[in-house]
Amino acid sequence: MDQQKKNEIFTQAKTWILEAGERIKSKIDSPRSIQTKSNPNDLVTEMDQETEQFFANKIKDTYPEHYLLGEEGFGDEIEDLGGTVWIIDPIDGTMNFVHQKRNFAISIGIYHEGTGEIGLIYNVMEGILYTAKRGEGAYKNDSRLPDLSQDRPLKQSILALNTTWLIPENPYVDHKGMQELVKTLRSTRSYGSAALEFAFLAEGLLDGYLTMTLMPWDYAAGSILVREVGGIVTRADQSELDLLNKTTVLAGRSNIHEEIASEYVQLKQR
Amino acid sequence: MDQQKKNEIFTQAKTWILEAGERIKSKIDSPRSIQTKSNPNDLVTEMDQETEQFFANKIKDTYPEHYLLGEEGFGDEIEDLGGTVWIIDPIDGTMNFVHQKRNFAISIGIYHEGTGEIGLIYNVMEGILYTAKRGEGAYKNDSRLPDLSQDRPLKQSILALNTTWLIPENPYVDHKGMQELVKTLRSTRSYGSAALEFAFLAEGLLDGYLTMTLMPWDYAAGSILVREVGGIVTRADQSELDLLNKTTVLAGRSNIHEEIASEYVQLKQR
Numbered sequence: 001m002d003q004q005k006k007n008e009i010f011t012q013a014k015t016w017i018l019e020a021g022e023r024i025k026s027k028i029d030s031p032r033s034i035q036t037k038s039n040p041n042d043l044v045t046e047m048d049q050e051t052e053q054f055f056a057n058k059i060k061d062t063y064p065e066h067y068l069l070g071e072e073g074f075g076d077e078i079e080d081l082g083g084t085v086w087i088i089d090p091i092d093g094t095m096n097f098v099h100q101k102r103n104f105a106i107s108i109g110i111y112h113e114g115t116g117e118i119g120l121i122y123n124v125m126e127g128i129l130y131t132a133k134r135g136e137g138a139y140k141n142d143s144r145l146p147d148l149s150q151d152r153p154l155k156q157s158i159l160a161l162n163t164t165w166l167i168p169e170n171p172y173v174d175h176k177g178m179q180e181l182v183k184t185l186r187s188t189r190s191y192g193s194a195a196l197e198f199a200f201l202a203e204g205l206l207d208g209y210l211t212m213t214l215m216p217w218d219y220a221a222g223s224i225l226v227r228e229v230g231g232i233v234t235r236a237d238q239s240e241l242d243l244l245n246k247t248t249v250l251a252g253r254s255n256i257h258e259e260i261a262s263e264y265v266q267l268k269q270r
Numbered sequence: 271m272d273q274q275k276k277n278e279i280f281t282q283a284k285t286w287i288l289e290a291g292e293r294i295k296s297k298i299d300s301p302r303s304i305q306t307k308s309n310p311n312d313l314v315t316e317m318d319q320e321t322e323q324f325f326a327n328k329i330k331d332t333y334p335e336h337y338l339l340g341e342e343g344f345g346d347e348i349e350d351l352g353g354t355v356w357i358i359d360p361i362d363g364t365m366n367f368v369h370q371k372r373n374f375a376i377s378i379g380i381y382h383e384g385t386g387e388i389g390l391i392y393n394v395m396e397g398i399l400y401t402a403k404r405g406e407g408a409y410k411n412d413s414r415l416p417d418l419s420q421d422r423p424l425k426q427s428i429l430a431l432n433t434t435w436l437i438p439e440n441p442y443v444d445h446k447g448m449q450e451l452v453k454t455l456r457s458t459r460s461y462g463s464a465a466l467e468f469a470f471l472a473e474g475l476l477d478g479y480l481t482m483t484l485m486p487w488d489y490a491a492g493s494i495l496v497r498e499v500g501g502i503v504t505r506a507d508q509s510e511l512d513l514l515n516k517t518t519v520l521a522g523r524s525n526i527h528e529e530i531a532s533e534y535v536q537l538k539q540r
Contacts, residue, residue: 040425041456095457099428100475155310158369163458166436167449179437186311187365188433190460205370 001084001112009063009084009110010118010133016058017106020051021124024091028101028125043094048072051090051106059086071217081114081243087220092121093193100192101125107195109220111243119224121195130199130225138202138228145202147230150255154184157207157256160197161188165212172212172248173236174266181210181264194249198222201251202229208252208260210236216243223251232257236265271354271382279333279354279380280388280403286328287376290321291394294361298371298395313364318342321360321376329356341487351384351513357490362391363463370462371395377465379490381513389494391465400469400495408472408498415472417500420525424454427477427526430467431458435482442482442518443506444536451480451534464519468492471521472499478522478530480506486513493521502527506535 001009024047032045049072056074059066067085068075078085086108091097093104102125110118119138121130132138138145164170165178182188189206191197195218197209202225220243223233235241236248238261250261271279294317302315319342326344329336337355338345348355356378361367363374372395380388389408391400402408408415434440435448452458459476461467465488467479472495490513493503505511506518508531520531 095428100470102475158365158462161433163431163433163436163452166433167452169453182433182437183439187462188460189462190458192428192457192459200370205372 001115001117006117006133010131012062013086013108013110013118013120014129014131016055017108017120017122018129020054020090020106021122021127023054024051024106024124032098034098041095043098044072045091045094045098047097048091048094049074052088055086055088055090055108069216071215078244081111083113085111087111087217087243089195089217092195092218093191096192103191103196104193105195105199107217107221109217109222109224111220114243116220116224116227119221119228121199121221121225123196123199130202132202132221132225132228134224134228136228138225140199140203145229146204148202148204148253150230150253152207152253152255154256154259156186157253158187158189158205159185159252159260160190160201160206160209160211162190162211165210170212171270172268174268177264177266181260184264194218195222198226198251201231202226204229208250208256210250210252210260210265212236212248213246214249215246219249219251223249226251230254234261236261237267238262271385271387276387276403280401282332283356283378283380283388283390284399284401286325287378287390287392287399290324290360290376291392291397293324294321294376294394302368304368311365313368314342315361315364315368317367318361318364319344322358325356325358325360325378339486341485348514351381353383355381357381357487357513359465359487359490362465362488363461366462373461373466374463375465375469377487377491379487379492379494381490384513386490386494386497389491389498391469391491391495393466393469400472402472402491402495402498404494404498406498408495410469410473415499416474418472418474418523420500420523422477422523422525424526424529426456427523428457428459428475429455429522429530430460430471430476430479430481432460432481435480440482441540442538444538447534447536451530454534464488465492468496468521471501472496474499478520478526480520480522480530480535482506482518483516484519485516489519489521493519496521500524504531506531507537508532
């Protein structure tokens with residue numbers, strides 16, 4: 001992607017994400033209707049839909065040649081990552097949005113010919129905007145985030161990990177490996193928003209993040225952010241992310257990424 | 271406790287907790303020495319110790335007849351809860367303090383003849399002070415917290431629960447019951463600070479909090495806060511907390527508290 005074009009799109013995306021955040025914030029205490037999607041705990045509100053519609057309109061008006069891949073279906077049917085694609089989660093952490101009225105984010109990853117060029121994650125209620133341009137580092141508001149230190153061993157590491165993956169019946173990963181991992185780590189955390197968990201990892205609050213079911217919009221921005229501070233992001237078996245399908249994700253400091261994948265993650269045959 | 275005295279102590283404690291918070295904040299980026307206590311993941315820093323010493327000096331000077339039970343041992347040897355006892359965790363969530371430089375709290379519970387009269391939890395880096403006086407409600411800064419709603423069933427509830435309790439080798443609780451609980455719940459969270467988890471429960475961000483090993487200073491303030499919004503706080507087997515020993519704790523909305531304890535928690539014989 002041409003540098004001038006990249007800067008222009010970045011500035012535009014930043015303006016829109018802040019505007020969308022203001023709209024959500026101004027209606028945070030309004031009564032809302034909550035629907036469920038794939039299961040009773042997969043929540044969606046009219047605010048998710050309105051926010052995605054907001055971005056869909058903006059992109060269509062300003063960049064009619066760009067594509068949009070969005071969680072709520074206001075975008076395009078996409079079969080490959082040719083051209084410029086905006087991958088958007090209008091509210092990442094909808095359960096937090098509904099139950100907590102905070103700890104959710106807007107996530108925008110912008111890909112050009114399959115390469116992640118721009119990532120933005122906006123922690124709406126805290127007013128913190130994480131941004132990254134490929135090759136130019138990651139930022140928390142106006143402060144550049146330092147590279148992740150690489151000298152903390154796994155036993156002193158904190159990993160974002162859901163309790164779900166320690167249960168035998170989960171269809172994705174052998175729970176015993178996950179239990180061994182928990183015994184090895186210093187601790188685990190769970191915040192309920194994938195985008196924020198990537199952002200916290202990029203900030204150095206977490207050392208890694210492991211999960212079994214993310215959609216492209218959950219990690220499109222976060223993976224760019226984490227890579228810009230020297231972290232590694234792959235599927236849980238260390239293969240490359242494809243950005244078009246539901247997938248496992250393992251993100252972390254480079255010195256623990258391979259160890260977690262090879263020593264603790266045994267994916268189930270599906 | 272006499273109302274006038276209670277108000278005076280509350281105001282004093284509030285002044286001190288904010289001052290202690292400022293001291294921590296001003297040194298948040300200073301290099302620090304980190305020791306471990308009971309195990310390699312039980313961290314303590316000179317800031318935990320300095321902060322407790324700060325409170326110990328203040329209390330001794332101002333209320334020489336009061337007792338202090340503190341995490342770092344600058345208080346008194348206490349065998350019962352007679353008189354007025356300040357139960358203080360100078361930094362609750364020391365691991366977060368060390369790794370994240372946020373998401374930790376100062377916790378102060380003030381008990382008179384065994385009854386919790388005043389609770390304060392200060393989320394230092396966010397500048398949010400949670401307070402409660404027995405019978406007078408709980409506050410987040412200057413806003414009174416509403417009573418917890420009691421109509422959300424367990425399957426729509428979010429519980430603060432560590433991954434540790436889902437592991438067979440944990441010595442406290444049958445892991446299978448915990449796994450069943452996770453399958454029943456809407457979701458779990460883990461923030462790494464017991465005091466903040468009580469505060470988030472009091473705020474309604476969480477529906478419950480279950481853990482197997484808390485010390486009195488971890489829940490002395492939080493339990494007062496949660497009770498003031500209509501929540502229930504007991505040991506995990508529904509027996510009363512004694513505030514002098516390490517214990518299990520189950521806190522939650524009244525409509526799910528009994529269900530969790532009786533249907534999912536099977537404590538191991540120890």
